[in-house]
Amino acid sequence: MAPVSVAVDPSTAEVVVQNYQAEGQALPDRDTILRARTSGDISEVLIEKGEIVNSGDVIARFVSSENEADIKQATEGLVRAQRELDNAQQLLERGVATTDRLVNARSDLAAAEARLTAVQRAADNLAITAPFGGRLETLDLDVGEYVAAGTEVGRLVDNTPLTVAIQVPQQMLTRIKADQVATVRFITGEVREGVVAFVGTSASAETRTFLAEIKVANEDGAIPAGISAEISIPTGEAKAHFLSPSIVSLNETGALGVKTVSDDNTVKFYPIEVVRAQIDGIWVTGLPNQVDVITVGQGFVNEGETVDPLPEEAAQ
Template sequence: MHVSSYQKLLAVLLVCISPAPYVFAAEPASEAARSNEAEGSNPAVAVVKQIKTPRIRVVDATIEAVQQATVSAQIRGRITEISVDVDDYVEKGTVILRIRDKEQRAAVDVAKARFDEADAEYLRKKEVYVKGLVAKSALDKAEASYRAAKATLAQANESLEHTQVRAPYSGIVVKRHVEVGETARIGQKLMTGLSLEKLRAIVELPQSLIHNVRKHKQTWVWVGKNLDRRIKAESLTVSPFADPVSHTFLVRINLPTGEHSVYPGMHTKVAFLTGEKLSIVIPAAAVVKRSEVTGVYVIKDKQISFRYIRLGGIVAGQQQEILSGLSVGETVLLDPDGAVMAIKSQEKSEKE
């Protein structure tokens, strides 16, 4: 009796389906099936199953620099030189601005002369004191003068150092607050900069999520030019108190050190682990995408059909989460091309 090619293909597929629910079929049920699989004529199938997967909550966030500061003037004086401008990259310790230092240099010279004098007097008094030629009070007075002169010299050197404003860390200048020729006042803003070496994402979380976020402390951040890559956060810090108006908690998520193609002020997405859930999954290889249509090929009642599905994320390695369109225990084909051929044979058989 003649058997159609469609019936042969269905027979092979049905042999491959494991009778146990929630488990992928791994072994053929007959010697004939094993032979067909070795020849590549046995399309693989899988049974839809349900597993525990992480419960993820995705929220909007903003990227900011961990190190960002405004450098202010420590002394009063006229600005004589500005070495960098907005968008310039500077190394830590680089002089970015100079203030007129004539007065400070004069003060250093005076302090140095007084220190040298006090030092010499102190050494002389020590020598004669050892010989018993002066009283202990005279030595103490010379020592006090020496210490005072030393402190005055250190203070003068510190004031001179303040005429050269240096970058507190390596980073980029984002704002310049003064111009050459202006007189800087003590405390006046000079330059604002930030470092791209350490970045973080900040987000306001509702109080309903905060306990689970603190419990699991696992977070992922989307990075890349098109936010097409997800990396695990290095650490996170949750504010100990909520905003009294919005009732949200500020959370700071630190990114690993490195180049991630994201910059301060950019919008991104952050995923928080909040617990576990039961998910319906199939192997990712079973998913078929045809233009804007996503689906799978399902075997039911000895018939192969295309089923529309709605996808979740990739979980447990190469398992695809299914939000709708499939039920636990159904069987899907892992070879879309073989499924198309089977459907064509099926339609041809029905016409005959």
């Protein structure tokens, strides 16, 4: 019986860059809820929702008339307490006052200082300020509105830079390191270069994966937080063959591989590993550097069988 004819195509391994690819989400570098630190009526709102603020910028202020009166009263009380202490000290030195009076005067002075400090701190709380620079995503304040201490009044987001969070499977953990360069393609089409800033050392109990974070510069703020992104991280180089996925098959044990023709015209099956996928083909390892790959007829021959190999062009 004549050997089965198969088409073969010679393939030579090439050095290719291996990449780990994952999907992630862009997160702001900092994101915080703004809360009122005191209670009272709002006297002015200086920043509108959507504006960019710097650290320390005043966003809104409470009515300060009551606090101003408290500061005046506390200041006057401190002056009186200091005067009383000075008098008690002089009288004690002249022998016409007791030590108890001096001790009480010192205690009253300390209480007056604490009172002034408290009302001055309360004055600081009358201003709602930005704890860091960013964009005011929400602001729920109106002039004349009464706001209770602890009320959520806005949200401040800093997305310069962005942090893209991904999950790394445990078998890839040794190949992803801090300071590696990553290519980040956002769902908007924007492509930026990032750097691996963090790789976790504790796996998620549910997925057995590890959190990794990539920092992406976003000084212009053009890329919004919350959108999806595809991340590609080079993890090394490998000698691989570029093949069409259509020639890949399974052997009797279920291993993924490619059938080739040896020098003696017999079929040999090589298990392969896909190290990189493209739209027009795949890069695989597991084959010799030089090999004749069966491109047509592989489904009709088995390993060890003698075949009649023909160049791919001749078989068409």
